[in-house]
Amino acid sequence: MTNQTQISFTTVDQNADYIEAALFHTNDLKKRRISFNGTEGILFYLESAADTELVERNVIAPFGHNQDTDLSKLFTSLSFGMETELNKGIQGLIHGGCLYFLEGMSEFYILSTPAKHERSISEPENEAVIRGSHNGFIEDMTVNLYLIRKQIATPNLTVRYTTLGKIAPKKVALVYMENLANPELVKKVDSRIKKISLDAVLSTGFIQELTEDNSYSIFPQHINTERPDHTSFYLLKGYVAILLDGDPTALIVPASFFSFYQTPDDYSNRWVIASFVRFVRLIGFVTAFQLPALYIATVSFHSSVLPLQLFFTIQGSLTRIPFPPLVEAMLLELIFELLREAGLRLPSRVGQTIGIVGGLVIGDAIVKAGLVSYTMIIVVALTAISSFLIPSNEMSSAIRFMRFPLMVAASLFGYIGISFGLTIIFVHLCKLESFGKPYLTPLSPINIQGLKDTFLRLPIWTIRKNASKSGAEE
Amino acid sequence: MKFDMKLKSNVLLITLVSFCLTGCWDREYLKDLHLAYCSAIDYTENGEIKETIELIIPPDVEQTATKSEIHSSTGPTVRNASNQLRNRVRGNIRFIKYGFELMGKTMAEQGLYPILDVNYRDPSNPTSNVRLIITEGEASQILEQKMVGELKIGEFLKQKIDSLEEMSVFPKETADTVFRSLKDPGHDFALPYIDRNEGEIIAKGVALFHDQNYSGMLNPDQSIMMVLLMGQQGKNARFTKKLDLGHSDDIRNFITINVGSKKIKRKFKVSIADDESIDVNLGLELKAVVEEFTDTLDEKELKKVSQELSELLTKEAETVVNEIQKANCDIFGVGRKLIAYHHNVWSNKNWSEDYRKVKFHTKVDVKIVSTGILQ
Numbered sequence: 001m002t003n004q005t006q007i008s009f010t011t012v013d014q015n016a017d018y019i020e021a022a023l024f025h026t027n028d029l030k031k032r033r034i035s036f037n038g039t040e041g042i043l044f045y046l047e048s049a050a051d052t053e054l055v056e057r058n059v060i061a062p063f064g065h066n067q068d069t070d071l072s073k074l075f076t077s078l079s080f081g082m083e084t085e086l087n088k089g090i091q092g093l094i095h096g097g098c099l100y101f102l103e104g105m106s107e108f109y110i111l112s113t114p115a116k117h118e119r120s121i122s123e124p125e126n127e128a129v130i131r132g133s134h135n136g137f138i139e140d141m142t143v144n145l146y147l148i149r150k151q152i153a154t155p156n157l158t159v160r161y162t163t164l165g166k167i168a169p170k171k172v173a174l175v176y177m178e179n180l181a182n183p184e185l186v187k188k189v190d191s192r193i194k195k196i197s198l199d200a201v202l203s204t205g206f207i208q209e210l211t212e213d214n215s216y217s218i219f220p221q222h223i224n225t226e227r228p229d230h231t232s233f234y235l236l237k238g239y240v241a242i243l244l245d246g247d248p249t250a251l252i253v254p255a256s257f258f259s260f261y262q263t264p265d266d267y268s269n270r271w272v273i274a275s276f277v278r279f280v281r282l283i284g285f286v287t288a289f290q291l292p293a294l295y296i297a298t299v300s301f302h303s304s305v306l307p308l309q310l311f312f313t314i315q316g317s318l319t320r321i322p323f324p325p326l327v328e329a330m331l332l333e334l335i336f337e338l339l340r341e342a343g344l345r346l347p348s349r350v351g352q353t354i355g356i357v358g359g360l361v362i363g364d365a366i367v368k369a370g371l372v373s374y375t376m377i378i379v380v381a382l383t384a385i386s387s388f389l390i391p392s393n394e395m396s397s398a399i400r401f402m403r404f405p406l407m408v409a410a411s412l413f414g415y416i417g418i419s420f421g422l423t424i425i426f427v428h429l430c431k432l433e434s435f436g437k438p439y440l441t442p443l444s445p446i447n448i449q450g451l452k453d454t455f456l457r458l459p460i461w462t463i464r465k466n467a468s469k470s471g472a473e474e
Numbered sequence: 475m476k477f478d479m480k481l482k483s484n485v486l487l488i489t490l491v492s493f494c495l496t497g498c499w500d501r502e503y504l505k506d507l508h509l510a511y512c513s514a515i516d517y518t519e520n521g522e523i524k525e526t527i528e529l530i531i532p533p534d535v536e537q538t539a540t541k542s543e544i545h546s547s548t549g550p551t552v553r554n555a556s557n558q559l560r561n562r563v564r565g566n567i568r569f570i571k572y573g574f575e576l577m578g579k580t581m582a583e584q585g586l587y588p589i590l591d592v593n594y595r596d597p598s599n600p601t602s603n604v605r606l607i608i609t610e611g612e613a614s615q616i617l618e619q620k621m622v623g624e625l626k627i628g629e630f631l632k633q634k635i636d637s638l639e640e641m642s643v644f645p646k647e648t649a650d651t652v653f654r655s656l657k658d659p660g661h662d663f664a665l666p667y668i669d670r671n672e673g674e675i676i677a678k679g680v681a682l683f684h685d686q687n688y689s690g691m692l693n694p695d696q697s698i699m700m701v702l703l704m705g706q707q708g709k710n711a712r713f714t715k716k717l718d719l720g721h722s723d724d725i726r727n728f729i730t731i732n733v734g735s736k737k738i739k740r741k742f743k744v745s746i747a748d749d750e751s752i753d754v755n756l757g758l759e760l761k762a763v764v765e766e767f768t769d770t771l772d773e774k775e776l777k778k779v780s781q782e783l784s785e786l787l788t789k790e791a792e793t794v795v796n797e798i799q800k801a802n803c804d805i806f807g808v809g810r811k812l813i814a815y816h817h818n819v820w821s822n823k824n825w826s827e828d829y830r831k832v833k834f835h836t837k838v839d840v841k842i843v844s845t846g847i848l849q
Contacts, residue, residue: 299504304571304600311509312540316532318505325503414500 006086008101008108012042015086015101015108019044022090029093034063036071040103049096051115054078059098059111071102071109080111118143124226124248126393131268136226141173141245144228148175148241151232156180162193164207168200171245172207175231180238188435189240189253204249207242211253213433218401220394221434223252223259230264240435254437257429258454260395261285266457275456282455284389287382288396289403292333293410293418295379296325301414317373326411328372332380333404335362340384507568511542511628514576514613515552515589522548523589525555526614528628529563542626544617553592571600574631575649576613582665582681582688587656594653601649605635608681608688610669622675630675635666638677642701642711642734643694645680656686659825660809664700667691682803684826690801692794699787699794702738702758703836704805710734712765715786717779719769729767729779736761736843744811750819752832754808756795760787763844771845780842787838795834804829 009015016031023029028048034041045055062074072080083089084107089099096114121143123129124136137144145159160174172193176186192211201207204224212221223239225231226248231241234252242251261281266274298305299314306314321328339358343351363381366372383403390396402425409417432439442450452458512528526546533540545563549555560567577589586606593599609616622630638644644666655663667681680697682690692700698711711734719727741757762783764771771779798805809829812820 300501303502303504303507308570308572311504312530312532315504315507316534316540318503319532319534321505 007084008086008089008106010104010106012040012101012103016042016044018086019090019093019099022086023093032060034060034100036063036102042101043098044093044100045098045113046093046096049094049115050098050113051096054113055098059100059113075109075111078111078113080109082107083110084108116140121147127225127227127230127263127391129227129263129265129268132264133227133229135228137228137231137243137248137250139246139248141171141243144243144248144250145173145175147228148232148235151228152177152235157235160190162190164193164196164198164201166197166199170201172201173243173245175235175241175243175250177235177238180236181240182238185238185254185435186240189242193242201244204242204244204247204251207244208251211242213435217428217432218398219257219429219432219439220260220392220398221253221255221432221439223255223392224249224394225252226250227264233264233267254433254435255439256434256437256441257439258441258443260390260392262453263391267460269457271457271459275458278455278457281389281391284386285399288386288390288399289383289406290418290422291383291386292329292379292403293406293421294415295376296329296407297410297414297418299325300411314373314375317375320370321373322370323372324411325376326407328376329380329407330404332366332372332376333383333407335366336380336384337400502568506566508563508565510567510569510573511626512574512576512617512631513569514578514609514617515555515581516578516612516614517581517584518548522550523552523555524548524614525552525559526617527559527567528617528620528626529567530626530628540626542620542628544620546614551592552589553596556592568598569600569604571603572632573600574605574607574628574635576607576609576616576631578609578611578613579681579688581613582608582683585686586652586683587686590649590653590656593649601653604649605666606647606649606652607631607635607666607668610667610678616668616670616675619670619673619675622673634668634675634677638666640708640710642698642706642708643677643679644697645701645704645706655683658810659685660804660811660813660820661807662804664692664697664803664805682798682801682805684802684804689803690797692797696790696794696797699790700798700805702733702760703740703756703791703794705738705740705742707734707738713783713787713790714766715783717782721769726768729783730765731762731783731840731842732765733760733762733840735763742806744808744815746816746819750822752808752812752819752828754806754832754834755837756791756806756834757837757839758791759839760841761843762840764842764846767845771842776842776845780840783840783842784838787840788836791836791838792834795836799830799832799834802826802829808832 006018009018020029020031026046028046030045030047032043034043043059045052058077059075083092089108089110092110093099096112098111098113100109100111102108118140119138121135121138123134127136135147137147149157156178158176158178162172162174163169164172174186174190174193189211193207196207196210198206198210208222208224209215214221223234231250231252235241239252239254242253261278266278269277299318303311323331335358339354343354343358346354363377367374367377387396387400390399406418406421409421411417413420429440430438430444438445441447442454452462509530510527511530514526516524518524524546525548526544529543529545531541531543543563545559547555547558547562549558556567575593577586581589590606593601593604617627620627625633635644639646645664647663647665652663652665655661662683662685664680664682667678669676669678677694679691679693680700681688682692695713698713701707702711710732712730712732714728714730716727717729721727738761739759741755743755745753745755747753762780769775804825809820809825812823
């Protein structure tokens with residue numbers, strides 16, 4: 001029905017009937033008969049989409065005291081337009097507009113009176129920084145674009161809108177720097193987004209999954225952030241951002257593995273400190289997915305690598321455990337994942353209880369009950385902490401997931417199993433691309449310039465040259 | 475695409491099959507292991523092998539010390555004796571890679587190889603860091619002592635050997651390096667030599683070997699010189715020598731120097747004369763730090779003392795080399811040099827006898843480079 005074109009009728013009632021029928025007599029459609037200079041008129045708006053107070057003050061009230069002037073002059077305080085196609089009017093209604101029909105007139109007015117119920121701009125909770133700007137994206141795309149424009153005030157910042165969703169359309173914005181972004185990349189992103197054919201796009205997760213290079217990989221191929229400064233940082237490096245109306249998350253492409261290990265904080269810290277923190281994160285990366293596997297392999301196959309004193313300590317704590325190390329580790333990892341998931345869904349006040357129950361009660365009791373050993377608790381706790389070190393939640397989940405196959409490999413084949421597992425993972429990472437950019441850049445293919453801002457964060461003057469070009473050149 | 479599917483199903487198959495490999499042949503859970511720190515091997519009177527081990531029992535409660543047990547058994551071979559042992563203790567025994575193997579002198583005289591064979595042949599036995607020790611009496615008696623003061627015998631021996639290696643008394647020999655020497659006709663070895671005296675375990679020096687048989691020994695002072703002549707060096711190497719200074723109170727005539735803390739220059743040259751007689755030039759340049767000397771030491775004295783020390787130590791080196799030659803122990807690897815550079819000469823020699831005919835020219839130069847923080 002919405003796809004047909006229907007020229008407006010000359011009688012008000014005919015128009016009213018058509019509009020009401022088109023919206024299936026929905027109850028939040030408000031209809032007011034207001035005559036103008038003696039001519040009968042009718043006003044429509046959706047009380048759920050339009051700002052009723054604004055309608056009252058700027059649309060209905062002027063009729064009362066300005067009956068003799070031109071109709072157009074009544075609405076000067078609002079943006080409005082004249083339209084003849086009724087379906088366009090219905091679109092306007094849905095987006096919070098008012099329609100005004102006048103008897104005998106072939107055109108009708110669309111007045112823009114959308115309701116704005118938005119949350120205020122606040123710092124995203126999962127991406128808090130110590131220093132730097134403390135604002136974050138919200139659910140309104142216009143505001144989000146405003147936040148980006150505020151960071152990058154240049155005509156080169158380009159926004160391209162697309163509408164996605166056949167049943168519930170939504171606006172998607174492609175944001176990039178015209179002079180920095182690689183045109184090939186922009187074209188690629190644009191074409192992939194346009195190819196999305198969905199009934200509804202509820203969150204950026206949908207876009208992410210439908211534009212990925214490899215949907216079977218467990219590694220995220222889009223950087224996602226709720227921070228305008230983070231987004232601007234990447235835009236200025238020539239990346240492309242995808243924003244979806246109604247979602248506070250921006251997707252940034254192309255992603256590389258190491259971009260998930262960087263935070264905006266790195267650039268507000270002194271460079272030596274920032275490099276140290278990055279190094280710590282890298283250690284966290286290694287321990288997060290290898291430590292349980294290494295432990296299992298060590299106690300099942302290669303106990304001779306342990307220093308003697310440690311050997312006896314671990315052996316002492318293991319003697320009363322009835323399970324093989326893999327079962328022990330899986331049990332504890334499972335408990336940890338349970339606690340994590342439970343803590344995530346609970347309100348923060350109850351969440352603390354989970355911490356106590358999980359950390360203290362279960363942690364202590366499970367050892368006393370002889371189900372797992374203290375050393376295993378240390379290993380799993382260290383692993384958990386290291387996995388939270390990763391700034392990106394998605395990468396953190398990927399790494400956490402990856403340790404399970406490695407643990408199995410370790411318990412089957414020891415260190416050899418781990419090395420085979422790692423080989424497979426690295427082969428996959430080397431093969432992976434995000435929008436045509438190798439995932440492991442700048443490590444593979446090697447790029448010495450790029451390495452300055454990967455494992456370390458060298459002073460800004462040494463990496464700057466590279467920073468402005470990396471996205472643009474492919 | 476078809477190939478792709480086949481590949482995928484193959485990968486899946488391999489993955490699934492690998493899960494069925496439950497009996498993973500190499501798996502050895504840490505908690506099932508019983509570690510032996512030390513083993514001692516002797517011959518019994520009727521010619522059987524007697525093996526004694528110190529087994530470490532992990533503590534039941536965290537933060538408490540380990541306990542140890544001593545077990546022994548006999549059998550016709552070492553492996554058989556070990557198996558007999560396994561019947562007596564709680565199960566499988568594994569030897570620690572930093573472990574020790576003690577062997578009685580009588581056993582060493584009859585040859586080490588039959589005892590060590592099982593260590594080298596079975597790769598699950600550690601060799602890379604296992605130390606071999608020769609005992610004056612029966613080796614098992616030392617283990618049966620169980621404790622030395624507060625320490626378990628194994629720990630005690632480890633600390634003792636480690637510190638004496640650091641003091642350059644014992645050469646750093648492990649089961650691996652001994653194996654190399656055992657299989658090399660041109661190279662022999664020396665092992666730590668200890669004894670038990672009224673509950674105390676004393677380092678008696680080093681036991682010299684010819685081929686695989688015990689053939690002589692050196693006392694601790696001599697063994698320091700031997701270790702230095704071998705080109706090895708611990709962190710310390712101390713000599714206390716009496717100088718001819720003519721003081722009436724004896725303590726003032728003595729000087730203690732440490733040559734191990736500075737770099738040592740060693741010269742080792744094997745030359746062959748026309749009549750195929752062999753000359754070995756063995757020179758050491760030692761940089762000494764004076765650690766104890768109650769007399770005055772000024773520039774002039776220093777030269778004199780250095781001179782005197784050089785003479786004393788050269789003399790000592792000559793005695794050490796004499797002893798070693800008497801034991802027929804080619805510890806410096808003269809034979810190896812011959813094999814490598816003068817193979818014709820080597821083929822003509824019967825090394826077991828001709829080694830004694832080698833002429834050693836030893837020279838030790840001492841230069842005092844520091845008098846400590848006192849003048």
